[in-house]
Amino acid sequence: MINKTDKNEINKANALVNKYLCSFIFEKFLIKPKNQLGIEISQNQYAKLCGLSSSTISKLKEPKGYDIPLSTIYNICRHEQYSLQKLFKEFESKYGVNIPI
Structure with missing residues (x-):
C-alpha cells in the first residue's frame, strides 16, 4: 500500500516526467512544425495533420x-x-531513466 507521502512523491515525479516529455516533443517537432513534405506549416495545420486539436499542441x-x-x-x-x-530512446538518452524530483 502506498502512503500519502509516497503518493505525493510519485505524483511530483510523474508531473516532472510529463513536463520534460512535453518540452522534448515540442523542441523536436513543434518549434517549426512541418508537413510530410518538410514544408513549414502553422500549428493549426500541424494539429490537423496529426489528428489533434490545436489546443493539444498548445x-x-x-x-x-x-499529462500527455x-x-x-x-x-x-x-x-x-x-x-x-x-x-x-532519445528522451531517455537526454533525461536518463530516473528523473529526480
Missing part, C-alpha cells in the same frame, strides 16, 4: 507541460514517421 508548449496521453505522442510520431521506440 499544451505541449506550456512550461509546466501536461500516449495516443497524442503516437499521433505526432505517426505524422513525423518516427517510431515511439526511437523517440523514447
